[in-house]
Amino acid sequence: MVTDAPERDWSAAEEEIMEATYRALLEHGYAGLSISRIAAELGKSKAAIYYHYDAKDDLLVAFLEFAVDRFEATVATETGDEPTADLEHVVEKLLPLQPDEEQRQLQAVLVGLRSQAVTNGVFREQFTRIDERLAATIRDIVERGIEEGTFRDVDPSRVAEHILATVNGAMYARATTGREGAAAATRVSIASYVDSELRRD
Amino acid sequence: MVTDAPERDWSAAEEEIMEATYRALLEHGYAGLSISRIAAELGKSKAAIYYHYDAKDDLLVAFLEFAVDRFEATVATETGDEPTADLEHVVEKLLPLQPDEEQRQLQAVLVGLRSQAVTNGVFREQFTRIDERLAATIRDIVERGIEEGTFRDVDPSRVAEHILATVNGAMYARATTGREGAAAATRVSIASYVDSELRRD
DNA sequence: GTCTATAGGTTGATAGAC
DNA sequence: GTCTATCAACCTATAGAC
Incomplete structure (x- = not known):
């Protein structure tokens, strides 16, 4: 991380x-x-x-921190030395193929909180930080892969943003639609994307 | 469409x-x-x-329809006969490189409504339908491209879900974070994805 | 169709006893 | 620290006049 x-x-x-x-x-x-x-x-x-x-607002801000901590604890990852495996690991944490009830609930709560970021500055800053950290985590793995020669010489930042947006979008859809297959298809497609966009030869 | x-x-x-x-x-x-x-x-x-x-709930359901109509009117597209251009066109509609104030506002309102889909069945069904239609639109373009020989022989459904998730994720981030650059980077990366994943050499 | 007035409930928040 | 009781402000919804 x-x-x-x-x-x-x-x-x-x-x-x-x-x-x-x-x-x-x-x-x-x-x-x-x-x-x-x-x-x-x-x-x-x-x-x-x-x-x-003191006030409901204070409680809400505290809870935002609480939920964010819980989310980041879920994602936290000891990085190994295989960039491809690390990438798969992070993606599985963010967008599990078969999420259990706990994971679904946390995602549901986060989607509710995140929608408040549209009008509330404090919430907005928190989710900005979350995405910033996730993007950095992915970017670091990609950079390491390039240095090691496992990955092609792509723009690490561009690839990181792509993967993050895709994962976020699929998780968002999972929480707000009944299209279960869509999330699964996206998960598969990310693996295929990493393979064709990053893997040498 | x-x-x-x-x-x-x-x-x-x-x-x-x-x-x-x-x-x-x-x-x-x-x-x-x-x-x-x-x-x-x-x-x-x-x-x-x-x-x-009769009740606030009725008004809310009517408004949901109203907002969805407005959104789909924005996305509606006369498809030309160039699959690559059609794809670019749809993506630009969903994730404009430089959204004007009106587009930003509509997206903000939709994110607020969509978060209600987590707990409200009527909202959930509407957003399921929206994503279903968008995925179908993209898939049709990809299928046409394959038949015409412009695109490689990929799984149209898988590619469509990937593009939709990515676009949705970037739009979601744009509405709920201050990471303006992230949305732009993702937009660029989608073009690059289409190019490397779909275009015949 | 639109108004004022009002009913009946819930909200966020506080005072004061224990 | 937690309780009951209470407050003013707001909420959804309706009745009845125009």
Whole structure:
């Protein structure tokens, strides 16, 4: 990985609130998220939440960080010394061929949060950073592959952006459409893309 | 195009309400969308809106159709007889190199709506249909190119899904991050992909 | 068709007791 | 730290006059 984002440590109480927010989001979506709903999931009163967070906005920003941490923990990867395998590994983390329920849920929550980035600057900056890090991770692998002679002499940055956009698009479609086959087809096509665009001879 | 979706005709009053909803969404986002806000944009009372729509949900479903119509009108394309040019044309419509303000706004509104597809079945079906049509449009162009001998003998469906996912991902990033360069780089990379994956030497 | 007025509910947030 | 009780502001939706 390129950056080890310093991970914030959550108090037990905060973590429980974040977990309750996560469940409330899954059940009611971002538009239906309220302090009452979070309190209900938490099994405590609304005032208990306001003891830990001054305002709903603060809680939301904290939760954004929480969800992002969780996502990046999922993607984190010890890079080996085979660029092709590393690339496959990252792609599988981002766009699993058969996502389990946990992965689907996290993606669903992230899509809800990310849509807020259209109008909210704080959210926008966070997702900008996420994409920046992912692009850098992919670019580094491609660069290493070129140096080692495994990959052709392509523009690493261009290829990284291409792969990232494709993976993001397929994940987006998976979360917002019923086209299950589409995501699978895209996954296959990325492998084929890496092969024909990057592999020597 | 593959399907000429039968376009609904809106009464003048309905169209004004849809237009007001559009503006309200741009200003306050989906989470902040209320009948009061729409009424304010419309310059009429809330009751005037309830005369035309029984419930907020009905209005939302109508607006979804309205926004989708507008989007598909933007993408609609007279196909020429040059597959390569047709492909470029569709991609430019979906992911313009330099989107004007109107295009950006429509994309922003659509991202807001699409995130609702995670939890709302009606929205999900609409966006499934949109992606289905776009994939079919691209696939048809690729198939024609193969028959004509302009393109290599690839799997048209796989290539179509790849291009669609990439375009969607870049557009998504454009609407939700500050990474302007990323969208541009992806646009360029798609041209390069078409060239190396499809063009006969 | 559009208005004002209003009903009935939920929201975010606070005060004060324990 | 957590509770109950409460607040003003907002929400969706309707009734009834014009």
